Amino acid sequence: MKIFNILLLAPFVGLLWVPFYNVQGPALFGFPFFYWYQFAWVPVTSVLIWLAWKKGVRA
Numbered sequence: 854m855k856i857f858n859i860l861l862l863a864p865f866v867g868l869l870w871v872p873f874y875n876v877q878g879p880a881l882f883g884f885p886f887f888y889w890y891q892f893a894w895v896p897v898t899s900v901l902i903w904l905a906w907k908k909g910v911r912a
Contacts, residue, residue, distance in 0.1 A: 857905040864898040 867873075874890040881889045 855905075855908065857901075857908045860901050861905055864894050864901065868894055 868891065874887055876887065877885045879886055
């Protein structure tokens with residue numbers, strides 16, 4: 854497996870391990886950690902998918 858395909862596991866593990874982010878604090882702009890942590894994964898996941906796709910096209 855290529856390293857960029859392995860990076861796609863990060864959002865999968867980061868979002869499925871609920872006890873890690875099932876807390877109230879710290880808050881960001883009034884939003885509890887539970888919400889903004891999940892929302893922060895949206896752009897990160899998009900970049901990782903793009904990287905895996907770009908590197909896969911060249912291979």
